[in-house]
Amino acid sequence: MADILSLEGVSIEHRGRRGVSRILDGVDLSIAPGEAVGLVGESGCGKSTVALAAMRYLPRGMAISAGRVLFEGRDLAAMDEGELRRLRGRRIAMVYQDPMSSLNPVMTIGRQLVEVPMLHGERDAARARDRAIAMLREVRLADAEATMERYPHQLSGGQQQRVVIAMALMAEPSLLVMDEPTTGLDVTIEAAILELVRDLRARFGTAILFISHNLGTVARLCDRVGVLYAGRLVETGGVREVFRAPAHPYTRGLLDALPDLDRPRGGARLAPIAGTLVAEDRARPGCAFLPRCPHAAPAACGAGAIALAEAGGAGHLARCARLGELPARMAAATDAAAQAEEGPVLLEARGVGKWYEVGGGMSGKPRRVIRALTDASLEARRGGTLAIVGESGSGKSTFARVVAGLAGEARGALSLAGEPLSGGVDSRPRELLRRVQMVFQNPDSTLNPSHSVGYALMRPLRRLRGLGAEEARQEAARLMARVQLPAELAERRPWQLSGGQRQRVAIARALAGDPDLLVADEPVSALDVSVQAAIVNLLADLLAGSDMALVLISHDLALVRHMADRVAVMYLGRVVEYGPAAQVFAPPWHPYTEALLAAAPRPDPDAPPPEIVLAGPMPSPAEEIRGCVFASRCPRRMEGICDTLAPPERVFGAHRIACHLELAAPG
Amino acid sequence: MARYLLRQSLNILLTLLAVTFLVFALNELTPGDVARKLLGPYATQEQVDHLFREMGLDRPLLVRYAEYVGNVLRGDLGTSVIYRQPVADVLLDRLGNTLLLAAICFAVIVPLSVALGVLAGMRERSPLDRGISVFASICASIPEFAMGVFMLAIFVVWLGVLPGTSPMRATAEWPVWMQFVLPVAVVTLYDAGYLVSMIRASMVEVMRQPFVRTAVLKGMPFHRVVTRHAMRNALITPFTVILLQLNYLVSGLVVVETLFAYPGFGRMMLEAALAKDIAVVEAGALVAVTVTMLTQLLGDLGYMKLDPRIRI
Ligand code: SF4
Ligand code: SF4
Numbered sequence: 001m002a003d004i005l006s007l008e009g010v011s012i013e014h015r016g017r018r019g020v021s022r023i024l025d026g027v028d029l030s031i032a033p034g035e036a037v038g039l040v041g042e043s044g045c046g047k048s049t050v051a052l053a054a055m056r057y058l059p060r061g062m063a064i065s066a067g068r069v070l071f072e073g074r075d076l077a078a079m080d081e082g083e084l085r086r087l088r089g090r091r092i093a094m095v096y097q098d099p100m101s102s103l104n105p106v107m108t109i110g111r112q113l114v115e116v117p118m119l120h121g122e123r124d125a126a127r128a129r130d131r132a133i134a135m136l137r138e139v140r141l142a143d144a145e146a147t148m149e150r151y152p153h154q155l156s157g158g159q160q161q162r163v164v165i166a167m168a169l170m171a172e173p174s175l176l177v178m179d180e181p182t183t184g185l186d187v188t189i190e191a192a193i194l195e196l197v198r199d200l201r202a203r204f205g206t207a208i209l210f211i212s213h214n215l216g217t218v219a220r221l222c223d224r225v226g227v228l229y230a231g232r233l234v235e236t237g238g239v240r241e242v243f244r245a246p247a248h249p250y251t252r253g254l255l256d257a258l259p260d261l262d263r264p265r266g267g268a269r270l271a272p273i274a275g276t277l278v279a280e281d282r283a284r285p286g287c288a289f290l291p292r293c294p295h296a297a298p299a300a301c302g303a304g305a306i307a308l309a310e311a312g313g314a315g316h317l318a319r320c321a322r323l324g325e326l327p328a329r330m331a332a333a334t335d336a337a338a339q340a341e342e343g344p345v346l347l348e349a350r351g352v353g354k355w356y357e358v359g360g361g362m363s364g365k366p367r368r369v370i371r372a373l374t375d376a377s378l379e380a381r382r383g384g385t386l387a388i389v390g391e392s393g394s395g396k397s398t399f400a401r402v403v404a405g406l407a408g409e410a411r412g413a414l415s416l417a418g419e420p421l422s423g424g425v426d427s428r429p430r431e432l433l434r435r436v437q438m439v440f441q442n443p444d445s446t447l448n449p450s451h452s453v454g455y456a457l458m459r460p461l462r463r464l465r466g467l468g469a470e471e472a473r474q475e476a477a478r479l480m481a482r483v484q485l486p487a488e489l490a491e492r493r494p495w496q497l498s499g500g501q502r503q504r505v506a507i508a509r510a511l512a513g514d515p516d517l518l519v520a521d522e523p524v525s526a527l528d529v530s531v532q533a534a535i536v537n538l539l540a541d542l543l544a545g546s547d548m549a550l551v552l553i554s555h556d557l558a559l560v561r562h563m564a565d566r567v568a569v570m571y572l573g574r575v576v577e578y579g580p581a582a583q584v585f586a587p588p589w590h591p592y593t594e595a596l597l598a599a600a601p602r603p604d605p606d607a608p609p610p611e612i613v614l615a616g617p618m619p620s621p622a623e624e625i626r627g628c629v630f631a632s633r634c635p636r637r638m639e640g641i642c643d644t645l646a647p648p649e650r651v652f653g654a655h656r657i658a659c660h661l662e663l664a665a666p667g
Numbered sequence: 668m669a670r671y672l673l674r675q676s677l678n679i680l681l682t683l684l685a686v687t688f689l690v691f692a693l694n695e696l697t698p699g700d701v702a703r704k705l706l707g708p709y710a711t712q713e714q715v716d717h718l719f720r721e722m723g724l725d726r727p728l729l730v731r732y733a734e735y736v737g738n739v740l741r742g743d744l745g746t747s748v749i750y751r752q753p754v755a756d757v758l759l760d761r762l763g764n765t766l767l768l769a770a771i772c773f774a775v776i777v778p779l780s781v782a783l784g785v786l787a788g789m790r791e792r793s794p795l796d797r798g799i800s801v802f803a804s805i806c807a808s809i810p811e812f813a814m815g816v817f818m819l820a821i822f823v824v825w826l827g828v829l830p831g832t833s834p835m836r837a838t839a840e841w842p843v844w845m846q847f848v849l850p851v852a853v854v855t856l857y858d859a860g861y862l863v864s865m866i867r868a869s870m871v872e873v874m875r876q877p878f879v880r881t882a883v884l885k886g887m888p889f890h891r892v893v894t895r896h897a898m899r900n901a902l903i904t905p906f907t908v909i910l911l912q913l914n915y916l917v918s919g920l921v922v923v924e925t926l927f928a929y930p931g932f933g934r935m936m937l938e939a940a941l942a943k944d945i946a947v948v949e950a951g952a953l954v955a956v957t958v959t960m961l962t963q964l965l966g967d968l969g970y971m972k973l974d975p976r977i978r979i
Contacts, residue, residue, distance in 0.1 A: 089886035101877040104896050119886050151975040
């Protein structure tokens with residue numbers, strides 16, 4: 001059958017003030033009817049440009065310089081505006097990252113949905129409306145009729161994405177382009193959306209172009225996959241072949257850099273890809289990956305254009321000059337029982353909570369209490385990592401902020417090495433400030449763009465440690481070496497560094513005061529996979545053999561499994577499960593932990609679809625909940641008990657689970 | 668909502684009290700004596716003192732203020748010293764003139780600047796955008812009086828097609844409506860220049876939003892994307908500023924009114940303030956503050972109507 005979409009040697013260039021740069025370079029890609037094709041790669045690889053090219057909606061300054069984009073055999077470039085309009089929304093539809101901003105904030109959901117059929121030939125408004133309601137039911141939105149009258153901001157992120165998907169499917173298009181559709185959503189919501197798309201695809205037979213940086217989501221949804229690097233397709237093939245037997249060194253690197261959710265931590269290191277993609281790589285005559293490739297042989301790889309070549313199974317192609325000579329992929333080393341001895345308790349939290357009051361008084365809004373964090377009892381030990389996982393709104397960041405003193409006065413008792421750790425940063429003595437340091441998700445929030453890296457490091461050295469100018473300079477150089485930053489970067493400004501380098505600077509800065517406790521809030525979630533691995537290794541190195549403790553806040557279970565000694569699982573401001581990592585990741589589980597584990601995407605096409613998919617959103621922290629906080633979404637809820645009585649704490653040694661279920665102790 | 672209205676009404680009341688009291692007190696502090704001014708330089712000090720007492724000016728400030736508030740509540744705004752008429756009469760006459768001018772200006776400015784701002788902002792950096800933007804910033808950067816003088820020079824002195832003053836009485840040569848043309852033109856050019864830039868900026872911002880892409884990729888024609896999806900969003904931010912123009916048009920037209928000898932509210936306030944005609948200044952302040960507060964209220968309500976995310 002003819003392909004729905006095919007890209008034939010498509011090159012796209014961007015012309016800007018800084019000259020011409022090549023965004024895509026001779027990309028060939030085709031999608032057959034009903035097929036789901038994934039496109040993966042890190043930021044800057046050009047994958048979103050492919051999506052926009054498929055809709056002939058390139059941003060200003062970008063244009064196709066070679067090749068053709070064909071939709072059902074017809075060149076998009078040759079169509080006039082009218083033809084294009086009849087195609088868009090009707091035959092090709094798109095689902096975007098960040099559903100909130102993709103919906104018009106001042107129009108009801110209903111009007112935005114009804115527009116689609118009305119634009120494509122429907123005359124009868126009532127029929128269009130019925131169709132919209134039916135579609136909202138298809139995407140499993142409870143109460144479809146009421147949703148029609150709502151505005152986007154009245155829906156949760158997951159609901160918004162369902163609306164966007166419903167909108168895309170309104171006209172039953174033959175191709176659905178999805179650009180990072182689950183990025184930014186919580187894992188349980190992501191799992192539900194992916195299940196929905198799988199199901200809708202089976203029923204409507206829609207072909208899908210699925211663009212993602214997340215290999216796990218691609219593995220769950222796609223039949224074939226293409227890997228993009230610097231605008232070039234470096235590997236393509238069936239999802240099974242590519243993920244099982246990746247041929248190109250970049251694809252291998254991507255897969256090896258990922259922490260493995262199903263493998264316990266054992267001192268194993270992740271395998272990062274060295275370096276980052278720089279602008280010059282796009283113009284390289286040979287392999288664009290050459291500067292970062294561990295197998296590079298400059299003579300063979302840098303000479304000239306490299307063609308896609310057969311790499312094993314049928315249709316499995318890779319663009320590498322040394323395809324036949326590459327060593328077989330090594331299985332990552334697993335040091336089984338290399339669990340480090342746990343040090344003495346450094347940070348101890350007993351019944352820590354943080355409630356905010358909003359509204360009331362002169363604001364004219366009713367007074368409400370936001371229970372951001374309730375009754376958290378945890379400890380972090382020297383030389384170890386306490387990881388806190390949970391979805392957004394779980395209270396994990398609030399805990400980090402309370403520890404770091406950024407949330408002001410909190411309830412309960414916190415102590416650092418036996419001394420009370422209370423109040424906000426303003427009221428803490430300098431010595432205490434030095435001992436607790438924080439690393440944020442976005443390093444830019446703490447780095448002043450007008451200060452050089454060296455200056456950014458010297459300032460805390462002088463302020464917190466009282467060093468003189470010369471001493472501070474030497475110490476700053478030592479810090480940079482400790483976080484593996486080349487010394488010559490000291491003169492640079494933050495914007496001249498890559499994301500990974502900036503995060504290293506932020507870590508070095510946090511280390512400047514020689515802290516006892518490092519609190520890292522999603523330290524790698526803004527980074528590309530290949531860079532993320534290097535930062536994770538760095539954090540592990542810094543901890544090994546030191547008596548510092550790390551509190552790691554993360555939504556990424558695989559990362560937590562890789563790094564943590566102790567894990568706390570949080571939901572709606574409460575710790576629902578807590579214990580040594582090995583025990584938390586093994587049964588018995590709290591039902592929420594179980595759901596999180598099931599939902600986490602694995603880069604394995606043969607991983608079974610999650611058995612448990614949580615429905616509905618997390619309740620608001622302003623709601624007063626009498627029973628179990630998880631009761632509204634728990635698949636194992638017991639009516640009459642879970643929603644009325646606070647669950648008891650089940651204790652298995654150092655492992656605690658707050659649940660009414662009679663959980664059996666491990667045998 | 669009811670709470671909000673209640674709170675706002677209370678707010679207005681308090682502000683009115685505060686402002687009138689402030690004007691009262693300030694008047695006290697500035698030099699110059701109303702009685703002396705009334706009687707002229709040749710009156711004896713005795714006569715002045717007598718009038719001073721007769722006007723009750725020797726009593727404490729608070730007492731007089733309380734009395735004033737009482738009078739106002741009964742509908743008595745006092746008598747103007749310079750116009751020698753009840754304040755209410757002067758005020759109504761001038762306010763009427765000003766409201767007429769303001770209404771005409773507003774009716775021209777708003778549609779004009781919305782249309783130009785949207786046209787310019789819908790395609791950033793297009794020739795149309797560049798043209799409108801340049802025109803708007805030129806208009807906004809020329810001060811009103813310069814613009815006025817410039818227009819007077821062209822249309823009155825040189826071409827002689829329009830009247831140079833606008834006393835609002837039909838004269839032999841010029842009917843009243845023609846007397847409006849120049850003041851309205853000056854105010855419109857100056858004010859619309861500013862509004863156009865503002866609406867354009869907001870429109871540009873909105874056109875970059877992902878939901879505009881969503882609409883285009885639904886297969887919607889561009890003009891409908893602009894009118895249905897972009898425009899309403901683009902008007903949310905400038906909305907309050909648009910309403911603020913009402914304040915400016917009611918109490919801020921001093922320059923234009925003076926330039927064209929237009930008997931308006933702004934000029935009245937200026938004259939009264941210079942002559943320390945406290946009754947007029949107080950009444951004027953009452954009006955100005957009420958207008959300001961009402962536009963704010965209107966702004967909030969309209970804002971809520973425009974943007975469903977806002978609840979008050
Ligand atoms: S062509 Fe050479 S540099 Fe490029 S991926 Fe293959 S081995 Fe590495
Ligand atoms: S207490 Fe009940 S609702 Fe809560 S997690 Fe356990 S089974 Fe589920």
